[in-house]
Amino acid sequence: MAEQKKYHRFITEIDMKDVDRVKQLVLASRNVVITCHVSPDGDALGSSCALCHVLKAIGKQVNIVTADCAPKALQFLPGVRDIIAATRQNERARELMTNADLIFCMDFNDPERLDKLSGTLLESKALKIMIDHHLAPRLEAEVQISRPEVSSTSALLYIFLWQAAWTRYLNRSAAACIYTGMMTDTGNFSYNSNDPDLYLIIHDLMRKGIDKDNLYKLVMNTSSESRVRIMGFAQYRMQIIPEHKAAIITLSETELKEFEYNKGDTEGLVNVPLSIPDVTYSIFLREDANDCVKVSMRSKGNFSVSLICEENFNGGGHTNAAGGEFKGSLVCAVQKLLEIIPNYDKYL
Numbered sequence: 001m002a003e004q005k006k007y008h009r010f011i012t013e014i015d016m017k018d019v020d021r022v023k024q025l026v027l028a029s030r031n032v033v034i035t036c037h038v039s040p041d042g043d044a045l046g047s048s049c050a051l052c053h054v055l056k057a058i059g060k061q062v063n064i065v066t067a068d069c070a071p072k073a074l075q076f077l078p079g080v081r082d083i084i085a086a087t088r089q090n091e092r093a094r095e096l097m098t099n100a101d102l103i104f105c106m107d108f109n110d111p112e113r114l115d116k117l118s119g120t121l122l123e124s125k126a127l128k129i130m131i132d133h134h135l136a137p138r139l140e141a142e143v144q145i146s147r148p149e150v151s152s153t154s155a156l157l158y159i160f161l162w163q164a165a166w167t168r169y170l171n172r173s174a175a176a177c178i179y180t181g182m183m184t185d186t187g188n189f190s191y192n193s194n195d196p197d198l199y200l201i202i203h204d205l206m207r208k209g210i211d212k213d214n215l216y217k218l219v220m221n222t223s224s225e226s227r228v229r230i231m232g233f234a235q236y237r238m239q240i241i242p243e244h245k246a247a248i249i250t251l252s253e254t255e256l257k258e259f260e261y262n263k264g265d266t267e268g269l270v271n272v273p274l275s276i277p278d279v280t281y282s283i284f285l286r287e288d289a290n291d292c293v294k295v296s297m298r299s300k301g302n303f304s305v306s307l308i309c310e311e312n313f314n315g316g317g318h319t320n321a322a323g324g325e326f327k328g329s330l331v332c333a334v335q336k337l338l339e340i341i342p343n344y345d346k347y348l
């Protein structure tokens with residue numbers, strides 16, 4: 001009885017059959033690949049790097065393969081520099097994915113989220129294990145650990161490791177990766193953060209020696225001059241539509257050039273309008289090259305921006321954080337947005 005109860009530490013539980021199956025597959029594997037979504041964020045990279053450290057400690061041959069590179073602010077994460085990104089090493093990335101016998105799919109629910117690597121993932125004969133917290137999983141996997149109620153894939157990974165009795169393979173570096181993922185997906189524990197499990201996990205990670213205050217500084221205090229200026233400019237120009245409780249922020253291709261925009265400079269911008277009590281959802285449109293507008297949305301409470309992104313911008317995500325794309329100019333994207341916004345008044 002005591003033996004059976006051993007893993008009951010967290011409110012969230014993963015089916016022990018799935019945990020045992022993953023352990024079995026890992027132990028039987030020869031070439032493991034870990035992958036995560038395109039434009040990887042703290043949680044995608046944190047969970048991938050942490051798992052990589054653990055599998056290496058177990059003695060496995062393992063590589064992290066992604067569609068594109070990690071943003072500058074996350075380059076400090078132990079292991080990030082060894083990632084094989086298709087934008088830099090296309091052949092090698094595809095070769096590793098094709099020849100793997102086991103692929104861990106971290107922090108995404110749909111093969112499309114691998115962007116240019118999605119075909120390679122689907123064609124690879126490797127068995128797939130999904131560990132993710134996005135709604136509506138659409139990825140066929142041998143084991144699917146999909147828990148949308150958990151605030152980060154990194155926290156879910158920790159719970160998996162705990163149940164697998166593999167937390168002993170977590171060193172300080174891996175613990176720092178997990179903490180970073182948990183912190184970034186909850187806005188430094190300011191939303192989606194009422195789950196008591198999170199604080200038990202943090203306790204364990206601190207016992208592994210992480211410096212949480214320093215990790216916050218490493219992730220957050222890394223702004224470039226261009227970022228600070230572009231954030232100020234975009235916020236100054238924000239449009240509020242009071243009757244729809246919406247805020248819109250836009251940045252055109254020309255403006256991005258003018259401000260010497262670098263990838264990652266607008267991270268977090270979409271959240272800012274939510275600090276206004278009467279704004280229920282916030283939309284950020286960024287005109288990237290080739291007539292492609294990146295759509296990013298955030299909301300409060302039960303209002304689902306994931307629904308808006310799915311229905312109009314070929315995207316999705318979570319209830320309160322979602323994204324998608326618009327093919328066309330920024331002007332056309334804004335026009336479309338203004339047309340569809342009234343359709344969602346009924347959910348306000």
Ligand code: 5GP
Binds near residue numbers: 296314
């Ligand atoms: P962000 O606004 O930070 O780019 O993305 C927030 C969340 O929205 C992501 O964690 C992801 O779940 C979702 N998301 C962003 N862009 C896309 C997209 O193009 N397609 C889908 N399906 N989801 C997206």
Ligand code: MN
Binds near residue numbers: 152
């Ligand atoms: Mn995540």
